[in-house]
Amino acid sequence: MKISYYPGCTLKTKAKNMDCPGVAALNALGVELVELPRWNCCGAVFSLADDDLLHLLAPVRDLIRVVEQGDNKLVVACSMCYNTLARANLLMRENSEKRHTINTFMEEERDYNGEVEVVHLLSFLRDEIGWEKIKESIKVPLRGLKIAPYYGCTLLRPQSVAIEPPEKRTLFKDLIETMGATVVDFPASTDCCSSYQILSNPDIGIETVSKILESAESWGAEAIVTSCPLCEYNLGKRQEDALRKHDKLKELPTFYFTQLLALALGLGAEVCNFELNHNGVVRLMESKKFLTAA
Amino acid sequence: MSTTDTTKGESKETTSGKELVSIFVMGKKYEVPKNLTIMKAMEYAGYKYIRGCGCRGGICGACGTVYRKPGDYHIYVGLACQTVVEDGMYLTQLPFFPANRATYNLEAIGSDPEEVYKKYPELFRCVACNACTKVCPMDISVMDYISAIKQGDFEKATELSFDCIQCIFPFENYGG
Numbered sequence: 035m036k037i038s039y040y041p042g043c044t045l046k047t048k049a050k051n052m053d054c055p056g057v058a059a060l061n062a063l064g065v066e067l068v069e070l071p072r073w074n075c076c077g078a079v080f081s082l083a084d085d086d087l088l089h090l091l092a093p094v095r096d097l098i099r100v101v102e103q104g105d106n107k108l109v110v111a112c113s114m115c116y117n118t119l120a121r122a123n124l125l126m127r128e129n130s131e132k133r134h135t136i137n138t139f140m141e142e143e144r145d146y147n148g149e150v151e152v153v154h155l156l157s158f159l160r161d162e163i164g165w166e167k168i169k170e171s172i173k174v175p176l177r178g179l180k181i182a183p184y185y186g187c188t189l190l191r192p193q194s195v196a197i198e199p200p201e202k203r204t205l206f207k208d209l210i211e212t213m214g215a216t217v218v219d220f221p222a223s224t225d226c227c228s229s230y231q232i233l234s235n236p237d238i239g240i241e242t243v244s245k246i247l248e249s250a251e252s253w254g255a256e257a258i259v260t261s262c263p264l265c266e267y268n269l270g271k272r273q274e275d276a277l278r279k280h281d282k283l284k285e286l287p288t289f290y291f292t293q294l295l296a297l298a299l300g301l302g303a304e305v306c307n308f309e310l311n312h313n314g315v316v317r318l319m320e321s322k323k324f325l326t327a328a
Numbered sequence: 329m330s331t332t333d334t335t336k337g338e339s340k341e342t343t344s345g346k347e348l349v350s351i352f353v354m355g356k357k358y359e360v361p362k363n364l365t366i367m368k369a370m371e372y373a374g375y376k377y378i379r380g381c382g383c384r385g386g387i388c389g390a391c392g393t394v395y396r397k398p399g400d401y402h403i404y405v406g407l408a409c410q411t412v413v414e415d416g417m418y419l420t421q422l423p424f425f426p427a428n429r430a431t432y433n434l435e436a437i438g439s440d441p442e443e444v445y446k447k448y449p450e451l452f453r454c455v456a457c458n459a460c461t462k463v464c465p466m467d468i469s470v471m472d473y474i475s476a477i478k479q480g481d482f483e484k485a486t487e488l489s490f491d492c493i494q495c496i497f498p499f500e501n502y503g504g
Contacts, residue, residue: 046479047441074456074475092456142458 037158038105039067040096042115043075049112049263049290051307056111056155056292058305063163063171067109070099076115080122087136093122094136098143100150111155111292113262117188120152120195154189154197156205156261156291165212173300175214179322181294182218182255183207184246186265187226200224206259209291213298222249227268236275243268244276247286257318258288266290270312287315297324349415366393366408366419380421386410389495392422392465407465425495439482451477468492 045053060067073096081089096119100108110116126133127148137145153161159168183206190200198205203224210217225246232239246269250258260266270288277283293306293315303325308316319325346361351369360369367384371377382390391408398416408421430447437443445452451474460470473488 043441043478043480046481072472074471075454075478077455088455088457091458092454095456095458140458142462 035064035162036066036068037162038100038103038108039069040073040076040108040110040115040119041069042110042112044263045112045115049266049310051310052111052261052263052266052290052292055290055296055301055306058301059292059296059299060155062296062299062301063168065163068103070096070103070108072099072102076118077122078114078118080118087132087139090122090125090132090136091140093119094126094146095140095143097123097126097148097150097152098140098146101144101146106149107151107153109153109155109158111261113154113186113188113260114264116152116154116197117191117195121192123148123150123152124194152195154261156189156209157197159209159295160205165208168209168295169212172212172214172298174298174324176294176298176322176324177214179215179318179324180218180254180256181210181215181289182220182250182253182258183210183223184227184250184258184260184265184269185224186260186262187224187229188262190224206291209295210259213294215294218250218253218255220250220253220255222246225249227262227265229264229268232268232272239268240272240275240279243272244280244283247273247276247283248280251284251286255286257315258286259291259294260288261291266311273313285313287311287313287318289315349413349417351413351416352418354420355418360413362413362415364413366395366406366411366413366417367391369413370408370419380423382409384409386466387491388493389425389465392425392495394420394422405463405465410465427494429494439480441478441480444477454478464492465495466491 041053057067075092076096077089077092097108100106108119110119126136126146133147185203185206190196190198190203207217207219222245226242227246228239228242231242258269260269266288273286273288277285288311293308296305297303297319303316303319308319316325348359349362351358351360353370353373353375358369358373360372364372367377367381380390382388386407386409389407393406393408393411395404395406395411396402396418397404397414428448428450432447454471454474456471456475458471460474461468461472464470468491469488473485476482476485476488
C-alpha cells in the first residue's frame with residue numbers, strides 16, 4: 035500500500051528521529067509512506083485571528099499538492115503539522131467565504147475545497163493496518179517497559195480535529211500494549227507542555243514540564259512517548275533544566291512513538307536516530323535488552 | 329536604472345510597415361513597434377540606458393521592470409531585456425532590488441538550516457504566500473527553494489535556485 039505522507043520541516047531536520055523510524059516501521063508493515071514531492075512548511079501554528087487568512091496559505095498549498103498527486107488522503111506523523119493541516123482543511127471545507135478568498139488569492143494554484151482527508155499516523159496504524167496485524171509483526175516485544183503516553187494539546191484540541199475523544203483516548207494505550215509494553219496512564223497526559231512559552235517564559239515552561247514529569251514518575255512510568263517534536267523538546271531536551279531545579283525529579287527518557295514501534299518491529303537502533311534524543315534513552319533500552327534482541 | 333530622455337514631447341512617429349502599440353514610461357505615453365522588448369522599446373522611444381541595462385541576455389537582473397496592463401489588477405515583474413511590450417503597458421524601471429544579500433563561505437557554514445537562518449532571518453517568517461516567486465523576474469521557484477532550505481534539503485535548494493544571481497552581479501561588476 036502507498037499513501038501520501040507529509041513529514042514537516044522539523045521531522046526533516048531536528049526530529050529525524052521521528053521521521054526515519056516511522057518510514058521504516060511502516061515499510062516493515064507493508065506501507066510505503068510517499069513523501070509529497072513538493073511541499074512547504076505547514077504554518078506550524080494555526081492562527082486564531084478570524085481575519086488572518088494569510089497564515090492559511092501554507093497548509094492549504096500542502097493540501098493542494100496532495101490533490102496534484104491524484105491522492106485524497108494525507109498521513110501526518112507530527113502532531114503540530116497534523117493539527118494545522120487538519121484545521122485548515124476543515125476551514126476550507128466549511129467556510130465558503132474564506133475558501134473563496136483564499137482560492138482567489140492563490141490564483142496560480144487549482145481551487146481547493148477540502149477534499150483531502152488529513153490523518154494522523156496513529157489513527158492510520160489503527161484504522162488502515164490494525165493492531166492485530168501490527169502485533170503479529172512484533173519481533174522485539176517491549177516487555178517490562180512502563181510507558182506513559184503523552185498526548186499534549188494538538189492531537190486532542192480542538193475537538194473538531196481531535197484524533198479521538200480526550201476522555202476516551204485509547205490510541206497510544208492500544209499501540210503501547212500492541213508493542214508488548216505496559217501503559218502508565220497519568221493525569222498530566224493531556225496537559226500542555228508549555229509549548230513556545232519555554233522560549234519566551236522559560237521559568238513558567240520549566241515548571242510546567244516539571245509537573246508533567248513528576249506526574250508520570252509518580253504513576254510509575256519509566257519512559258514517556260509522544261508524537262510532537264515541540265513536546266519532545268520541552269520534556270526531553272529541556273528536562274535537564276527541570277532536573278536541576280527539582281531534586282526529587284528523576285531522569286525520564288522521552289521517545290517518539292515511531293522509535294518504539296520500529297524497535298519493537300525488530301528494525302534495530304540504526305533506524306531510530308537515538309543520538310537525537312536526550313536523557314538516557316539508549317541506557318534504558320540497553321538495560322531492557324531491547325537493542326541486543328534485535 | 330537611470331535614463332536620459334532625449335525625446336521632445338509625446339512621440340507620434342510611425343515606422344513604415346510596423347504596427348505600433350502604446351506604452352507608458354513613468355506615466356508618459358510613447359508609440360513603439362510591437363514585438364520589441366521593453367528595453368528596445370524604451371531605446372526606440374529615445375531613452376538611453378546609462379545604468380540598469382546589464383547583460384541584455386535575460387540573466388543578470390539589472391533591468392528589472394514593474395508593469396501593469398490595462399484592465400488587469402496584477403502587478404507584474406519582468407526583465408526589460410526579455411519582456412515584450414503590450415499595448416497599454418505601464419512601466420516602471422527598478423533601479424535596484426532591495427534584497428538582503430548575505431556574504432558567507434558556503435563550505436564553512438555547511439548544510440544546516442540554522443546557519444541560513446542566521447544569514448536570512450526573514451526566511452523563517454515565510455507563510456508560503458508565493459509573492460517571492462511572483463516577483464522574481466527570472467521565474468525561479470523561490471518559495472520552493474526556501475521550503476527546501478527549511479527542510480534541510482540543500483541539494484534541492486541548490487538545483488531550484490541555480491539560476492539566481494540575486495540581481496546584483498551587474499551592479500558590482502559592470503557598474504550598471
